[in-house]
Amino acid sequence: MRGIVASPLPVPYKRNAKIIPGLLANPFNCHFSPSLPSIHHRSPPAFSLTNVTNFHSHIHSGSCTFRLPRHKPCQPIRSLSSQPSHRLDFSPPGRPKPTKSTTQTQRLNYSTISLASSSLSRNHPHDTRGLSQSSKMAGPSDSMRRKHKVTVVGSGNWGTTVAKLVAENTKEHSDIFEEDVQMWVYEENVTIPSDSPHHAAVGDKPQKLTEVINTYHENVKYLPKIPLPSNVVANPSLVDAVKDSSILIFNLPHEFIGNVCKQIKGQILPYARGVSCIKGVTVTEDKVELICEYISESLGIYCGALSGANIANEIANELWCETTIAYNTPPCDRQGENGSNGTNGEHRDARGQISKTELTPLPQEYHPLDHAELRKLFDRPYFTVSMVSDVVGVSLAGALKNIVALACGFIEGHGWNMTAKTAVMRRGMLETIQFCQEFFPETIQEMTFFESAGWSDMIVSCTSARNWRYSKMAVERGVSLYEVERTELNGQKLQGISTTKEVMSFLKARGVQDKYPLFKAVEGIVDGTFEVKDIPVLFRQ
Numbered sequence: 001m002r003g004i005v006a007s008p009l010p011v012p013y014k015r016n017a018k019i020i021p022g023l024l025a026n027p028f029n030c031h032f033s034p035s036l037p038s039i040h041h042r043s044p045p046a047f048s049l050t051n052v053t054n055f056h057s058h059i060h061s062g063s064c065t066f067r068l069p070r071h072k073p074c075q076p077i078r079s080l081s082s083q084p085s086h087r088l089d090f091s092p093p094g095r096p097k098p099t100k101s102t103t104q105t106q107r108l109n110y111s112t113i114s115l116a117s118s119s120l121s122r123n124h125p126h127d128t129r130g131l132s133q134s135s136k137m138a139g140p141s142d143s144m145r146r147k148h149k150v151t152v153v154g155s156g157n158w159g160t161t162v163a164k165l166v167a168e169n170t171k172e173h174s175d176i177f178e179e180d181v182q183m184w185v186y187e188e189n190v191t192i193p194s195d196s197p198h199h200a201a202v203g204d205k206p207q208k209l210t211e212v213i214n215t216y217h218e219n220v221k222y223l224p225k226i227p228l229p230s231n232v233v234a235n236p237s238l239v240d241a242v243k244d245s246s247i248l249i250f251n252l253p254h255e256f257i258g259n260v261c262k263q264i265k266g267q268i269l270p271y272a273r274g275v276s277c278i279k280g281v282t283v284t285e286d287k288v289e290l291i292c293e294y295i296s297e298s299l300g301i302y303c304g305a306l307s308g309a310n311i312a313n314e315i316a317n318e319l320w321c322e323t324t325i326a327y328n329t330p331p332c333d334r335q336g337e338n339g340s341n342g343t344n345g346e347h348r349d350a351r352g353q354i355s356k357t358e359l360t361p362l363p364q365e366y367h368p369l370d371h372a373e374l375r376k377l378f379d380r381p382y383f384t385v386s387m388v389s390d391v392v393g394v395s396l397a398g399a400l401k402n403i404v405a406l407a408c409g410f411i412e413g414h415g416w417n418m419t420a421k422t423a424v425m426r427r428g429m430l431e432t433i434q435f436c437q438e439f440f441p442e443t444i445q446e447m448t449f450f451e452s453a454g455w456s457d458m459i460v461s462c463t464s465a466r467n468w469r470y471s472k473m474a475v476e477r478g479v480s481l482y483e484v485e486r487t488e489l490n491g492q493k494l495q496g497i498s499t500t501k502e503v504m505s506f507l508k509a510r511g512v513q514d515k516y517p518l519f520k521a522v523e524g525i526v527d528g529t530f531e532v533k534d535i536p537v538l539f540r541q
């Protein structure tokens with residue numbers, strides 16, 4: 001995996017302006033209402049950046065219509081009731097509807113186009129209909145089943161927040177999960193802040209972060225002032241933290257995942273399953289890989305992806321939001337009615353191909369692990385989980401929005417406001433979708449961009465998350481992003497710079513960087529070869 005080699009952002013972000021050619025116009029006309037009570041569509045929207053003209057969107061009440069470019073044939077408009085699979089599922093704050101609702105199942109089926117051949121349907125990796133029921137009918141009774149042990153690998157701002165909510169759920173579902181949740185902490189010495197109630201006990205004497213967490217049940221450095229459940233167990237040993245865990249939740253800045261995987265390869269249960277909450281990509285020479293795929297291949301396990309419009313501090317304070325989990329239960333984890341696993345360890349990768357990684361089936365003595373169980377692990381009254389199958393859309397939307405968030409910070413730091421930012425968000429989303437279509441055409445499902453992992457994350461990231469906030473600050477202060485990260489973030493990481501560098505190095509290796517003018521401009525601004533003031537020029541070409 002390539003390291004992060006972003007050169008420091010030169011002070012002014014301006015001189016030597018280079019005009020970058022060719023932002024493309026837009027592919028679809030979209031009308032939508034904020035409440036989206038129904039959707040009428042002519043066909044799944046085509047988001048291609050080619051053949052596109054006159055993008056415009058406006059809000060009106062009552063419906064959302066995707067209009068294809070004129071030359072494309074349209075199917076008859078069907079009402080929501082006759083086409084529930086396209087329905088956007090808005091659960092109100094509080095407990096979500098039962099997992100196996102018709103809507104949910106049918107919506108999941110929409111995300112199956114590339115693999116939905118009849119010969120595959122029996123072990124269709126995306127089809128979860130009735131799975132829990134059959135799983136529960138088969139094999140040992142629930143009370144006899146082995147519980148899943150859960151480890152969160154990472155303990156930053158988001159890692160600690162996810163450990164908190166997962167630990168609340170393991171307690172609540174202690175029939176399925178072991179109550180204690182291991183949380184691997186990259187050990188460091190911390191000083192307890194003077195305004196903390198724990199300060200009096202130790203003063204300014206440096207303490208080990210793991211000991212502080214386990215004593216005071218608070219991550220004073222990365223998630224201060226949030227009480228953690230006592231069943232979150234901080235562990236400074238990575239190998240010990242993952243030992244015997246059947247569920248591994250990866251949650252650390254993406255630049256560290258390579259080293260983590262190296263350390264735990266061969267040290268985990270062969271049938272462990274993963275969920276990556278990491279927003280980023282890995283690039284090796286001219287190959288781009290999803291983080292969850294990288295984890296799968298490095299460790300020989302299946303790994304899904306969690307991503308959404310999620311500001312850790314808000315969720316830690318139990319302010320409601322939603323998220324998206326993409327998980328394709330491997331066929332070998334589906335227990336048949338006779339209690340036997342469905343197949344050998346074959347499963348499909350993010351490109352829809354048979355994966356080179358042969359999985360070890362999850363033993364039947366365990367509770368099955370599918371959408372229903374994952375929802376039990378992650379869903380909270382303040383954290384509504386939507387389960388989908390599109391790992392590509394969920395992973396890449398989560399990674400690429402960080403590039404766009406930097407652009408929006410630059411824009412605002414320059415003095416422009418919300419209207420300019422929405423223009424940049426729109427362009428950024430088009431390039432994101434183009435990227436997915438160009439490099440993962442086999443499996444990408446455009447409806448994913450209407451999940452929390454899609455547009456919602458784009459909006460929140462460009463208006464209130466760290467990559468936006470600190471790139472704005474860097475421009476306002478005329479200092480580099482690295483400088484701001486070092487002085488303002490107290491050890492937290494901005495994922496946008498490294499993602500920009502990695503994505504651009506991949507695009508350049510392919511010779512297609514000019515097809516992504518906004519991404520290219522962000523790299524130019526970071527490197528000092530493009531001026532923020534010239535961003536509008538991109539929109540005129």
Ligand SMILES: NC(=O)c1ccc[n+]([C@@H]2O[C@H](COP(=O)([O-])OP(=O)(O)OC[C@H]3O[C@@H](n4cnc5c(N)ncnc54)[C@H](O)[C@@H]3O)[C@@H](O)[C@H]2O)c1
Pocket residue numbers: 154155156157158159160185186222251252253254256277278279280310311312313491492493494495
């Ligand atoms: N913070 C959020 O609001 C949020 C929300 C959603 C997703 N995410 C994503 O979650 C992932 C994790 O981010 P975060 O916010 O928890 O992290 P963070 O930026 O808050 O913290 C940095 C973490 O990296 C660890 N670290 C430092 N050096 C390390 C090393 N050499 N090896 C391993 N770990 C090291 C630190 O101990 C710390 O836990 C990122 O991909 C991020 O984009 C973050």
Ligand SMILES: O=P(O)(O)OC[C@H](O)CO
Pocket residue numbers: 279308309310311312405457460461465466467468494495
């Ligand atoms: O704070 P950021 O910029 O890392 O973004 C946090 C989340 O990804 C927003 O959904």
